[in-house]
Amino acid sequence: MLLGLGRTAQVYLAEAEDGTRVALKLPKGGFRRDPRGQEAFAREVRLSLALRHPHLVRGLEGVAEGEEAFLALEYMPSTLEERLKEPLPWEEGVRALLATGKALSFLHQRGLVHRDVKPRNVFFDGQTYRLGDLGTAIPLEAPGGERVGSPPYMAPELFLGEKATPASDAYSFGVLAYELLVGRRPFQGETLEELQAAHLFLPPPPTGLPPALDRPLRQLLAKKPGQRGSLEAFLEALESFPGLSEAR
Numbered sequence: 294m295l296l297g298l299g300r301t302a303q304v305y306l307a308e309a310e311d312g313t314r315v316a317l318k319l320p321k322g323g324f325r326r327d328p329r330g331q332e333a334f335a336r337e338v339r340l341s342l343a344l345r346h347p348h349l350v351r352g353l354e355g356v357a358e359g360e361e362a363f364l365a366l367e368y369m370p371s372t373l374e375e376r377l378k379e380p381l382p383w384e385e386g387v388r389a390l391l392a393t394g395k396a397l398s399f400l401h402q403r404g405l406v407h408r409d410v411k412p413r414n415v416f417f418d419g420q421t422y423r424l425g426d427l428g429t430a431i432p433l434e435a436p437g438g439e440r441v442g443s444p445p446y447m448a449p450e451l452f453l454g455e456k457a458t459p460a461s462d463a464y465s466f467g468v469l470a471y472e473l474l475v476g477r478r479p480f481q482g483e484t485l486e487e488l489q490a491a492h493l494f495l496p497p498p499p500t501g502l503p504p505a506l507d508r509p510l511r512q513l514l515a516k517k518p519g520q521r522g523s524l525e526a527f528l529e530a531l532e533s534f535p536g537l538s539e540a541r
Contacts, residue, residue: 302318302337342355350424452489
């Protein structure tokens with residue numbers, strides 16, 4: 294059964310030899326013949342199999358290159374995007390943010406930038422949220438190239454063609470955090486041009502959150518990367534906020 298189509302691959306629900314359900318990722322035909330596509334898929338396979346964190350989707354098995362290239366991932370039946378079709382309870386939103394943020398911080402500590410933090414790439418198995426889709430992840434030292442990301446969550450500098458960094462990931466996470474804690478995205482637009490203008494020039498609307506959360510959240514959404522707050526500072530504020538012990 295087809296689960297989804299991505300930029301470079303298609304994902305199917307499959308069954309391992311022991312009967313375990315897995316998400317089987319296969320490169321698209323066109324990308325099999327594209328050196329850049331092959332490189333991106335091979336990198337995703339290697340990263341997925343090498344990285345281990347409680348809140349990263351686990352890679353189970355894979356072949357990085359050649360006609361037999363594939364990636365088997367643990368099957369997560371839902372995504373945060375699907376969960377957001379209905380209002381998400383505060384405690385669950387906090388739980389999703391803490392899980393996603395810690396996984397993202399882990400990637401940064403390993404010298405990687407995710408480049409596409411958004412609800413569709415946060416997966417849920419009924420108990421645990423995990424950040425997934427490392428197909429866009431690149432090492433910090435990698436040269437800049439094509440624009441990657443989803444406009445509703447992209448940092449201002451990415452619209453201007455600048456290279457993705459942990460700071461741009463932190464901004465995308467800030468948009469996600471605003472969406473979960475406030476109930477709407479901070480920047481709206483019917484077209485790409487409207488979204489770009491909002492991210493580049495408009496301040497985020499008032500959150501209505503207590504200052505202890507409002508301040509670090511708004512700092513994540515600073516327009517200039519050098520003035521942006523850190524992901525870790527926001528996570529610390531979120532974890533220390535009164536009454537959130539059950540959400541951890």
